[in-house]
Each structure stands twice: as structure tokens, then as C-alpha cells.
Amino acid sequence: MRISSKGRYGLAAMISVAQLGSTGDFVTVISIAEKLGISKIYLEQVFSLLKRSKLVTSIKGSQGGYQLSKSADKITILEILQAVEISLFEKTERSVSDSAMEIENVLKNLVWGGLDNAVISSLQKVTLGDLVSEADKVKNSEDFMFYI
Known part of the structure; x- marks a missing residue:
């Protein structure tokens, strides 16, 4: 299975919004673009799709940006990728x-349908909260400094 750059950037951006906006603040596209090293213009397109799917809310202006529309534990990876x-x-x-x-029916029922169901089932089991938690674990494990 191949996920496009929109899908990969969408997942990474949502993790960033969840991390940076954990205090309820709105997160700017510029701050996410700088953190992830992704084009601001491309991220704006991704956020347009995420907003249309009601996964994020936004405020315009100097204090504006994006925040999750619901708890990270309530947003599945399936929802993000579908957006x-x-x-x-x-x-x-x-x-x-x-x-x-x-032959068509056999392929549809046993191969393509099975694959579709497996992908959807797997993506429904993982939440944005799970990704944030794992990212925080990795970040914290990299923060240790050992001296001898």
C-alpha cells in the first residue's frame, strides 16, 4: 500500500497540532511547517481537507491557527487518511x-474486499492519541544524555 505525501503530511501535521496545541492554543501552519520541514503552501492544502472533514477547527488572524476539533483519542488514523x-x-x-x-465475484469477495476490510480495521484501531503518545516516548528517550 502506498500513502501519498498528502496522507503522510496529514498524519504528521495532526500529530504536531496535538502536541503543540495540547494546552488548547491554536497552532499556526508556519510553526508546523518549520517543525516538520514541509512546505507551508502544501500544508495549507492539507489543512483545508482536514478542516472540511471537521477534524480541525481554525481561527484567522494574528493569534489564529488550527486546533483539533475533538480529543486526539477520539480521532482515528482512518478518519485522517479518509480526509x-x-x-x-x-x-x-x-x-x-x-x-x-x-471469477470477478471471487476476486471481489475474497481478495479485494478482504484487503479493504483489513486496512480499514487496522486504521480504525489506532488513534491520533496513540501516535502522539508514541512520538512523546521516542522524544523522551532521545533526551537522555549519558556521561562516563
Whole structure:
């Protein structure tokens, strides 16, 4: 499975919003772009999709920015990817002609349907809160300085 840059940036940006906005502050696209090393213009496109899906809210102006619309523990990775990865969740097109519908049905039911269900099930199990928690663990483990 291949996730586009929009999907990867969307996940990374949402982790950043959850981390930087944990006190309830709005987080600017500029601060996220600088932290992640991602184009501000591209991130604005990603946030437009996230806002349309009601995963983030925004305020305009000098004190503006984005914040999560609900708790990070209530946002699944599936929701984030569905907001920014339109083609990832499209149904597989037909493989064979009408004269071989039994083959088409087998592929649809046992292969493509199974894959779709497995991906959706896996992405529903992981929340943004899980990603933030893991990122914090990694960050904290890198903060140790050992002297001999």
C-alpha cells in the first residue's frame, strides 16, 4: 500500500497540532511547517481537507491557527487518511468481462474486499492519541544524555 505525501503530511501535521496545541492554543501552519520541514503552501492544502472533514477547527488572524476539533483519542488514523487520501479508499474496478462473473465475484469477495476490510480495521484501531503518545516516548528517550 502506498500513502501519498498528502496522507503522510496529514498524519504528521495532526500529530504536531496535538502536541503543540495540547494546552488548547491554536497552532499556526508556519510553526508546523518549520517543525516538520514541509512546505507551508502544501500544508495549507492539507489543512483545508482536514478542516472540511471537521477534524480541525481554525481561527484567522494574528493569534489564529488550527486546533483539533475533538480529543486526539477520539480521532482515528482512518478518519485522517479518509480526509486527505481520496483514492486510497476507492473500490477496486472490475477485473474481467461479464462472461467471467464468477471469477470477478471471487476476486471481489475474497481478495479485494478482504484487503479493504483489513486496512480499514487496522486504521480504525489506532488513534491520533496513540501516535502522539508514541512520538512523546521516542522524544523522551532521545533526551537522555549519558556521561562516563
